[in-house]
Amino acid sequence: MTKEEIISKLTTIVKPYVQNEEGFKNLNENTDFINDLEINSANLVDIILDVEDEFKIEIDNDSMEKMLSVKATVEIIQTKINA
């Protein structure tokens, strides 16, 4: 799966939790879930659970710790699907 395909799937996953539409329109690799999309921190776990379901991977606690941005999340997904 290419990086673009992963970002595209991730965009669909985060959409329901986004509270800053401007940030969502400009979503790119450097987008931060909390600072740019204003996603409530209580919804970060939903994104992680949705990522697990969508990509059929398991996110361990160490990986989860870093999942605050598109870039970090894409890197984790890539590592897990290639493992």
Added chain:
Amino acid sequence: MHNIGNDIVDLNLAKTQSNWQRKGFLEKQFTQKEQDEILSSENPFLKVWLFWSMKEAAYKCYTQKFKERFFAPQKFECTIISKDKGMVVFEENTFYTESISNALYTSTIAREKKEETVIFFAVGLASTIDLDLKIKLAAETGVSCKGIEKRKTTIGAPLFYYKEELLTTSCSISHHGNYGAYAYNIGSKF
């Protein structure tokens, strides 16, 4: 330096925004001990959000000091001491918490030290909480409310200045749904 962190959960919004019964929700964020306590509680929903606000307030207190961001709610373990008092332990750090819960919201303040120091705090509407804070801060420090300016640190924690003078030594603001809450302390010169 005495750091403060706070958090507020709008309970009506939490009902629709999150599903705590979703598979994996508790397992990823709460320790086994916390999960047992939640599930055996009379009102598991309220316990979930009480623990969550304690973890979040403690995390915000921690990040003010260490300036790094991460998502590891399970590593912040909550212990309830009394009806409104608790403790959160993260690695070598202990945070002391005070929470207010009612039918509308759950809000927690976390601090690093157990000793009572003066903390100004209030719960209000999300839309006016910054102004509420400025009015209170102006009254406490004797400066004009209009001249108070909010800035943010690199990790996003708020600081309040009057001209170039820093008024707050530590400050935390939280919004969720209809509600907002603030907690801050001020320099000893005031």
